[in-house]
Amino acid sequence: MYDGGKIIIGLIIFLALLTFPFYYNIGKVNAKPEPKIDTPEIQKLPVGERKCVESKEFMRGGHMQLLNEWRDSVVRDDKRIYVNSQGKKHNMSLQNECIRCHSNKKDFCDKCHNYMAVKPYCWTCHIEPKEKKS
Amino acid sequence: MLETALTGSRRYWTWIIFLLALMGIGFLAYLKQFSYGLGITGLSRDVSWGLYIGQFTFLVGVAASGVMLVLPYYLHNFKQFGKITILGEFLVISAVIMCVLFIMADMGQPMRVVNIFLHPSLNSILFWDTIVLNGYLLLNVLVGWTILGSERKGIAPPKWVKPFIYLSIAWAPSIHTVTAFIYAGLPGRHYWLSAIMAARFLASAFAGGPALLIILALIIRKFTKFDPGKEAIQTLGKIVTYFMLTNVFFFGLEFFTALYSGIPGHSHPFKYLFVGLEGHGRLVPLMWASVLMALGSLLILIFPKARKNESILAFACVMVFLSLWIDKGFGLIIGGFVPNMFERVFEYWPTIPETLITIAIWATGFFVLTILYKIAISIREETAGIEIEH
Amino acid sequence: MSINRREFLKIAGISTIAGIGSVGLFDRLRKNALEASDYSPNLDALTAKRWAMVVDMSKFTTPEDYQKCINACHRTHNVPNFGNPKDEIKWIWTDTYEHTFPGQEHEYMPEDIKHRNFMLLCNHCQNPACVRVCPTKATFKRKDGIVMQDMHRCIGCRFCMAACPFGARSFNYRNPREFIKEEDINKEYPTRMIGVVEKCTFCTERLAVGKMPACVEEAPKGGLVFGDLDEPNSEVRKILSTTYTIRRKPDLGTEPSVFYVVGSSEFSIVPEIQ
Structure with a gap:
């Protein structure tokens, strides 16, 4: 191998830079995000009816697919009413349905999205719920 | 082979750095456009395509013209094009790259451009143009x-x-035909709704592309040890002459139909472009400059004696190139939008950021072209004197 | 067995591409795994085979009549006001006869018609040029004839704006949010983002809950009539079969679904033929 030494040193520097974020964050407090579901709107509901469109587990992992499907369904097929696995009907609307309960975008949506460093652009068009500045 | 582009004279590096600087300035302007929106350009509700799409259209022509070298060389075994064909092929590459960049610059949502492939729409000419x-x-x-x-x-x-x-070879005319179809199939855009649009596009392409190539070949001969060949340049000059004649003839046909028929919708864009309409005539001087340069270049080119003199030929080629650049890179697009769908005149003029982005994309094209030509020329200099049978 | 560097790079490159490719493929396959529930038909919705509108200009008498329709639409749909014609976005607007029906005007026509303003909006053509040219199916025709715009999918190429012979489409040249007054925002309807095209949708979101389009509700009685063109007993059909109506640029073959009653009340009374 020509210039073997240089190549190996280069590779080491490259690997060091690549893995920098990992050891930079070692030992730092890295709390799991806990999205809040204690909005006044939810509190008002009787305990038995405090249920989302689908199960908590499903929503946690699949809300983005669900929302994607909803938007195509509403905009393209004009199907606007969703019947969930419990047989309950929901208006397929992020802005008019989801937010009715989850009126706390900052403590609900943003918490996880920031933690995961994802930036969905729902709110550039859809109007976010009014919240007290925190 | 890329390594040959990494060594060069001082002049080579100055040129490269100059291009990189232009690209950098344009990139900053683009960042601004990306966050502010296309409102940063002169485009409007009425003139919704402008400089970017005009440059795109013009450069598709430059790209298609590569076939003018490849075809005689490979199909007719025209030996004189042996050295210059590679220059044509590399010009094609840089032209297509510029086309793609101009399209991207014109997109309102460039991040979503893959939607063209995720939701292919076979009835859209733009889909086929991408392909x-x-x-x-x-x-x-x-x-x-x-x-x-x-x-x-x-x-x-x-x-x-x-x-x-x-x-x-078969593919080349298709790219410009499909590009012409973007315009020629729209109801209500009188300036574009013309059956000879694709033919006009090809004629102007086969005049403008080789004209640019002649200029490039002369520059290369001046600054490097590589000679593309006197014969090759003269043949290209003939190609430019005939296709420029065809192009001017085609444009005359459009003029006749629109003006002699007297149909208002058809004649209005021509009036706007050449004499002004309702007191608006921003493009009038440019369009006349284009016409004068077209006629001027033909006055030189049709005389073989004048053409033989390479300096005069170069001068004529610059006129051909500029004339077509104005006509196709600017007038063609604006003429389709003015007057608008309500027969009202709303004018367009590019803004400074829009111009900087346009210059940067041209600089990118020339950057790619310089690198590719550097490689080709270095190899030609290495193998000078060796004749290869293709 | 030994391989040289060139071959090694080739193999490494190909396996990288294959790796990335298969990840993408798995992603696509997994998409279908969503435990989809069901959709329920919407019984409240107003439906039609082909929605159409008759604009009866004789019913519009004051400037406020027009303005009320425009305001209702633009407020309902959060249409921004940039205050300049370059960036302008409009779903419904007005223009004079000469510019609404180019080529139809002549010098000696009734002054009243010549200077009157006509209501303009998307024609929801049966054979829409905008849909034909869209490279992503972001604009498409629904089963009920409405030409719809999917702002989630639009890439902002503006081919549809070049294709529409009626100038019905607007592009978001700037961020529209900054140009809608806070107090004017309709919280039930989204705004748009920069770089997408928008236009009138015949109020699909209102039809879905059993309401007439916003402009129709605000127009003077009988000024904007909305109904099913395929239904012989519908109000629009009744008007079309008894009154002379015209459409914009019918010669282009796009088959607009918006019809105009031009005659003013003054001129619509035909003198008896002797």
């Missing part, structure tokens, strides 16, 4: 690179490359 342009780019990269590679080794190009060459 033919990218296909043409791949073909030319493949053919150009392979042939140059073999040349460097002093061997004949591999046999498998031949079918791709023939395919690229």
